[in-house]
Amino acid sequence: MTTENIEPNRRRGRARTSGSETKLPEQRPFKQPRMKYAPTKVLSDDEIESIHLASLRILSDYGMDFLDGDARDLLQKAGAKITDNRVRFDPEMVLETIKTCPSEFKLHSRNPDHTLNIGGDWMAFGSVGSTPNFIGFDGIRHPGTRKDYQDLLKLTQVFNVIHFLGGYPVEPIDLHASIRHIETSFDALTMTDKIFHCYSLGRQRNQDVLEMTRIARQVSHETLENEPSVFSVINSSSPLRLDTPMLQGIMEFSSRNQLIVMTPFTLAGAMAPITLAGALSQQNAEALAGMTFTQLVRPGAPVAYGGFTSNVDMQSGAPAFGTPEYMRTAMAGGQLARRYKVPYRSSNVCAANALDAQAAYESVFSLWGAIQGGVNFLMHGAGWMEGGLHSSLEKFVLDADLLGMVSAYLDPIVVDKATLAHEAIGEVGPGGHYFGVQHTQDRFRDAFHKPMISDWRNYESWQEGGSPTAVTKTTELAHKWLDSYETPTIDAAALEELQEFRARRLAEGGVATDY
């Protein structure tokens, strides 16, 4: 970070996204798409009701293991039946408790232009999160480093179609676990000005990240509690278990009114029933239990319903993504979330090892499931490969392009006198052409979405150009966009305070670990 990016007047950050001063290639402005089409119902309302009832019955007959005493105490007070770690829920209590979940709210970024609307018909797209490995320009897969992490932060920042940072876009294992959350949050808060994620790995980490978020925004504790500004994904350890750090994460974040994205990871045939209806019932049971717990911690705390049901290859046990099973459960998940009037989280995922046709079709099928499923909060929107085992710089760019196309698809067709073009059609007449008419001339620059990667040259020109595949173009683009990165402006006081906090917490050793 150089001093020219530090500014006393933080509002100057605004100009950066649109002004002539930017090195960024041309792109659509930062804008959340809205879902103006009706989401696809793959299940009837009656079938959704059956799954709803089945999941309540799971929670009442079998319950769920909550591996934290404070959490169980809170649940017991609310009327849940506790036996050892097991928590059984009365259906009425669940339904009554989740009534306070908000349907729509804002997530406040340190750059107000990047504050997000979550819920309703709003969509937000995040970058890949939580992969252990990385593939950059050398094509060699290796465990993630801080350098790789920072490169992915840069891509997250430069693309307007990426609205938030969805976790560590790769896990930087060269940072010791005791201080990783401090260094990565410092990077996220200074190298980007978009909403970011906090891993729930013990109370202290949640507290540190929340404090750094507050400092970056330069707001009071009270304002931070009124304005959710950071999120944590809570995965149940399916089947039917929530472990200690996850429960502590909910207690820390919900009590401070920050966003919990409650996401069971229910692979049908492995951690969930092999039947999609069964896997969805279990997903829904775990989601309801988590949502209930957030509202017991603090009624009205923001929570999203996460769907992450897919299938495994029953021959090898390998998880599969972007499959027909994935598409349908992604859509059914959206129906369930809307049943409870909470925002819906889904993902852009694939199982491909290479940036080939498989990576593309699995990702687009995932997006088809998510978008037609009415997703509000899209995790792993850009850069995810290999079932989440590596992030790829080039896949990030490919996905950013796919998300751009999806955003354009979500712009409804304008139907009015001018667009119906009656006069132009008469002017051109049978057998004519439209290139030259004024109606075309007035609109040709911006009439159509311009994808980055698609090569529409004729075959001969394409051959003369060396017969490049999408990979070639994607590599070029990844260099170009990375090179265009500029550190976003940050309030000088915020930066100084962040640096002090970081230095102090590093000196204290961060969070003690036993390794």
Added chain:
Amino acid sequence: MTTENIEPNRRRGRARTSGSETKLPEQRPFKQPRMKYAPTKVLSDDEIESIHLASLRILSDYGMDFLDGDARDLLQKAGAKITDNRVRFDPEMVLETIKTCPSEFKLHSRNPDHTLNIGGDWMAFGSVGSTPNFIGFDGIRHPGTRKDYQDLLKLTQVFNVIHFLGGYPVEPIDLHASIRHIETSFDALTMTDKIFHCYSLGRQRNQDVLEMTRIARQVSHETLENEPSVFSVINSSSPLRLDTPMLQGIMEFSSRNQLIVMTPFTLAGAMAPITLAGALSQQNAEALAGMTFTQLVRPGAPVAYGGFTSNVDMQSGAPAFGTPEYMRTAMAGGQLARRYKVPYRSSNVCAANALDAQAAYESVFSLWGAIQGGVNFLMHGAGWMEGGLHSSLEKFVLDADLLGMVSAYLDPIVVDKATLAHEAIGEVGPGGHYFGVQHTQDRFRDAFHKPMISDWRNYESWQEGGSPTAVTKTTELAHKWLDSYETPTIDAAALEELQEFRARRLAEGGVATDY
């Protein structure tokens, strides 16, 4: 064709698709998917009405050029206003006339197992049609030959997910134009037993192909008229013109009660207004004019509404496919077809030159538009590349795999006591796993769709396997499926009569051409 494929009892053909005698790799049975989900409305009902009214106004204010005197005479008798080639339509006449278009009907194949339902919630997927060039295993693009044509016929026949032959899957230019329709129809009728297409290139060709279809089915002229058995795609020469051979094709086919697929080719910014609403209005005007004409030729003759609106790259003029514009117009086209209660035709198209991520994402985006648009009749389902300028053996296999996944997506999730799996969830309990339980064991073989190409191995195994991309797997599969081809059985009398017809018409020189 060897004699063992000729059989006196044509019903034996049945066994071939499911019996142990087949060399075919495992696949889902031949079955038309049905659209049980509500198609996506990208336009409101009011907006659809605006486009409907705008197109009627185009037909009444400007009209359309019909380049055939017989056609104009028929239109004049029905009340259309004729000035030279121009035909202006009264909106009432159009709406009254198209009322006789059937909403749903069958297309009868010579193998009754391959007879198709067209319309309603039925879907049928066809192979690529009408490309001038071909790329096979040598990777070299060249003008299509009969050998290439036959290889694509074989793939059309072996894949159960391909329900019909959508035209010449590549144009065999080594067959002289005067006899091309005879040789290609002979090949189509003997090498496949699926519904096929006839090009409307003059009355005689329509008559020849229809007669060959009748012979192959061994039915009377009367039965053939009662049972539509072949189709012809009619493209308007947009904007607003129908040329002589196309009009003759409608007169020949509609008068014999065969299917016309009326498809304006309206590239926004070139042959249609640059605005999507304008392009859709023109598409709709041309489709309505064609549909009206079919019903004047013979009320009740089957006709489908074809949507083929896409955009061009306004820098180069190159057509683009699988774009956000394409997706939305594909869906709007479905809304318009349903407005008129006629079957809807769309396509699986891409502009890619190589079998890369672009080919995959443009195709899946096209399928997203078509399927969510409620397509009934999908043209170019498998094998289309380069905006229709070449067919590819390997793309055919990739697309067959995509269509298989789409078919599986269209299978609604079963929700009942068994699939909700309450007992299995209790048996496994918190922290357990599902691999071993009976509920899984009873279902693991067929629980999930098995794509052909997707490589779900872990990274290490995949690397040891040579880091294959999807192209490698697709090439292997193309060889395997081509090698598995078996000539379908054919009735001995039908074959003999077909051979006689062919010999006679070849001896007559086919259809005279001036080249």
